[in-house]
Amino acid sequence: MRGGGDDHYRSLCPGATPGVLSVKELGVLAALCERVCPPADEAHAGAKVVRVAERIDRELAFHTPRMQSDLKAALLVMEHGGLLHLSATRFTRLAPEAQDARIEAMMTSSSELERQVIGNLRLLSLFFYYVDERTWAAIHYEGPFQPRKAPPADSRLPEAPHG
């Protein structure tokens, strides 16, 4: 069983500086986002290019300590919950196909906790992927009619396109 030091998790989200999450938590989130929103072609850039995990980390800064700790706990279950599926391997150490199988198993698990964990992480990943304007052409969304004005409590990454 291979573990994971900070280098391992940092490699899953290179160049990122976590805010609310730890390096490990951000790495787990990035690995999951990449399976939920994988890249395919130019129109489907995938979660890594859109930097979904970093966006979620920034968003968390505007939420309650309880929500932050709930999400941290969810990421812990995501990474180490394999024992419930008779696997000692961490989520981030699985091959992509095995990661997909783990996600699938969690989504239909008899454990309410597992379903909640994957259900909510999946929802966050998809929402923050598809609010990015780089994803809009592929889904035939022409975008808003009004120019963007950043909200005062803005969780977008500074260099993200302002769709």
Next chain:
Amino acid sequence: MDEALRERVLESERVSAPMTETVDAVVIGTGCGGAVMAKELAAAGKSVLMLERGGFYLPQRGDFDQREDDMFARLDGGRGLDTSENTQATLTYGNCVGGASVHYWADTLRTPKDRLEQWASQHGVEAHSEQELLPHFERIEKALNAHPAKEHRRNAMNRLFIEGADKAGIEWEPIVQARDDRCVSSGYCMQGCAYDGKQSQLVTHLPEALRAGVRIFADCEVERVLVNGGRATGVLAHFLDRRTTKRLGYTLEVKAKVVIVAAGGFNSAPLLLRSKIPDPSGQLGKNLQFNPCPQLFGLFERDVVMWRGIPAAVGTSKYRLARYDDGRYVEGGYLLLPNQLPPATLAAVLPGFGKRHRDLMDHAHRIGSAISWIDDVETGSVRLDGDGNPIWSWTLSGTNELIVRDALKKQATVLLHAGAKELIVPDAKGTRLSDLSELKKLDTVDLRPGSMMFASPHPAGMCRMGKDPAKSVVDSNNEVHAVKGLFVTDPSALPTAVSVDPSETIMAFSYVAAAKLLERWSNYA
């Protein structure tokens, strides 16, 4: 809103020291319930201060930029991410000047007579009959330019709904909408109207209140209601830094003859709990209903683009009341409407992940949907965590589950008759149906927490109104039984959910509450 009125709204960036205020009435919350109270009291010459936890946003400033993430951040209390404790319900609630009316769909419906009668007979609610509310309904409908949605407002999803309902033999009707000619049918109602076409409180009762002398402090979070000797005396609040959503370090203490809590259906009860308001009934924070919303999606062979146009120009109330046979549930208990979701929210709701989900999203413009507002039977509740933040508990169970399954079947019937080639259930398995013979799949589709999520648009009941102080929190004047001078005038005070959009009910009840308070004002002077 013109510049002179805007000046009467204090935003926290202009606050640089602790403040104290002495007024006749302090109103907590600026949505439908609070706005009507404030304007009525001010029109009668009372000094009124409104406190709003959220920010002050206006189309004239370019604030309504129509991005889902930006607008959740501006308008929604949980920035779009709050849920019930078990994550089965997503909780959306207003957190801005104008409250939930800024993000609502603009459906404007009178309280059904049967619901008013139920509240009178089962809860002892007095002086709120259809006849007594009629002048208020008429006044509200005039102020909000409420009228049945015109035919040109029907988007492709609405037209498909009509087609499907007609073929299935389900009668439908236009839905009364609070809009004027500035509405351009952009489809961004839930993101706040950038055109002032939707007649939210921000463009109707709040300007009227401000003209009558009301002041509003935005970015101002009430920590607790102050009570002394069984009487409400004011509130203690904190100004928030809008950039961080954290406290700015400046308090506000308001001394008031009456305190009016209108912080919304999800948040008024937590405020009273935090304030340790006496609750001899034990009902404070209980009886939560919110019209949970199951929704179903259909893949069509033509473009639907459900995120354009107004959400629900039509719908059917045929199934509003549940039918029972000898106490056993048979059918109904919901409104059935065409649905509207913007793209990222649609993505979050659609089932699956990876390639399978991406393939669905590639056809997002051809996905249509129907939604139902369930007239709840079982209820949820709220309690506080160690920091005083609310934890809402709710689990789909019992009759509510039977109603949800029936609603899903009716949605499927409409969408299939409208020409959907395949139906997508937003459960963890991503169950699919392709014809009416498969409706029975909906009897067993997994609705447990973590499998399917339900929107919760219309919270009610957690400070319920009633005659008996042993069974209710407020009386028929909206005054808390146990605390003189403390009123709750938002959907929390309704004994149950309304079974239709509650905005007109909330406003009408506030008109009654304001009139009764003014009649008895000398008791508080």
